[in-house]
Amino acid sequence: MDNKEVIKSKPDLGTILICLLPLALFLSFAVILIKSAMSYDSLSYPDLIAGCFFGLVSILLINYVLKFDILILEEDKLQTKSLLGYTKKVVYLREITSYIAIDKEDKYFKWQELTIYSNETEYCISSMLYPKHYAIIKEVLIEQKVRDQKAEVKYLHGRLKYVEFFCLFFMFTTTILCMYWSWRSYKDSTTKLSDRELTTISSTLLNKAEIKTHGRSPSTIEIELEEYPDFLFEIGGSAFSAMAIHDYASTVKTGDTLFLKILTEDYQNIIKKEKLTDLEGKKNSPRYISVYGLNDQNYIYLLLDEYNKEHRTDLIISIWMGAIVGICLLGLDIYLLVNRKKIFVKNVLFKRNSSA
Numbered sequence: 001m002d003n004k005e006v007i008k009s010k011p012d013l014g015t016i017l018i019c020l021l022p023l024a025l026f027l028s029f030a031v032i033l034i035k036s037a038m039s040y041d042s043l044s045y046p047d048l049i050a051g052c053f054f055g056l057v058s059i060l061l062i063n064y065v066l067k068f069d070i071l072i073l074e075e076d077k078l079q080t081k082s083l084l085g086y087t088k089k090v091v092y093l094r095e096i097t098s099y100i101a102i103d104k105e106d107k108y109f110k111w112q113e114l115t116i117y118s119n120e121t122e123y124c125i126s127s128m129l130y131p132k133h134y135a136i137i138k139e140v141l142i143e144q145k146v147r148d149q150k151a152e153v154k155y156l157h158g159r160l161k162y163v164e165f166f167c168l169f170f171m172f173t174t175t176i177l178c179m180y181w182s183w184r185s186y187k188d189s190t191t192k193l194s195d196r197e198l199t200t201i202s203s204t205l206l207n208k209a210e211i212k213t214h215g216r217s218p219s220t221i222e223i224e225l226e227e228y229p230d231f232l233f234e235i236g237g238s239a240f241s242a243m244a245i246h247d248y249a250s251t252v253k254t255g256d257t258l259f260l261k262i263l264t265e266d267y268q269n270i271i272k273k274e275k276l277t278d279l280e281g282k283k284n285s286p287r288y289i290s291v292y293g294l295n296d297q298n299y300i301y302l303l304l305d306e307y308n309k310e311h312r313t314d315l316i317i318s319i320w321m322g323a324i325v326g327i328c329l330l331g332l333d334i335y336l337l338v339n340r341k342k343i344f345v346k347n348v349l350f351k352r353n354s355s356a
Helices: 013-041 047-065 135-142 151-191 240-242 245-251 264-279 306-347
Strands: 007-010 069-073 077-084 088-091 096-105 110-118 122-126 198-204 213-215 219-223 226-237 258-264 287-289 292-294 300-302 349-351
Touching: 007 135, 013 047, 069 088, 069 135, 069 300, 096 135, 096 151, 110 135, 110 226, 122 135, 151 306, 198 219, 198 264, 219 240, 226 264, 240 306, 245 300, 258 264, 258 287, 300 306
Parallel strands: 226 287
Antiparallel strands: 007 069, 069 077, 077 088, 096 110, 096 349, 110 122, 198 258, 213 219, 219 226, 258 292, 292 300
């Protein structure tokens, strides 16, 4: 490198896009799931937990992208700046004492990483992030410097332990979640919804009596009532399976009077509060209220007893699914724990670079 030459290397745009695309996807998932969790008659904890998870992943990705550096190699120093422009680190070439050079690869890519050490700091540069200037920067930084073989071995073992920990942590966490899901399903299966917990409301049907399909999502029935225009009364899940849906769709007409059984808690905490909000002149988007019983003046379309039976059947399926998946994952956890050295060493995603 000429004495007055300055090399300025920005992170590879393709690598940044690879991070930004999943970031946009995860952010969308987080917003959709959290919004969905808040839109139901009661808080949907699975949607809320999933939304928070995707939100956390999005924050981690944002933090990862913001850690990308702009490299400025001058005559006597390497300067790193953030994407926002402030100086993060300055490493003088004369202060570099040693370095390690590692070749890495996975199923799709191969790249190199150079880590330089001084008495005060260390810094890592990847050829994947700086493909245009990596070779030149590496040549300048390691000139007449000592390659630390012991540090390379220590680095590889450290990375191996990190991969082990991440995989085992993920597997154990998934196992615990499956077991918890199974336990909650079992606990819920022993509890039946009773008439004492329900309130019956009646009003004129405004919309057409029909089955709503939502792509790959389960079908539902939505009921709009004249007296409750700010609410959509929904029959889905176990209630939909327990209902005489075809009799409802073929018999009930717009303008008929329907009798719905909903949770007393929903009636007190949502419908009454919403009516007070309307009196104050505030307009809200329609709220969903779950229905557990439905009839008109001539026929019964959904019985609470039938709902309880169907709900218990669905929960038993969830219990078995959670138990089977949890047991399989637990067995895999034990296998990985016992054979982790052999498995992770065999499938390690990086290897030592044989040449500087």
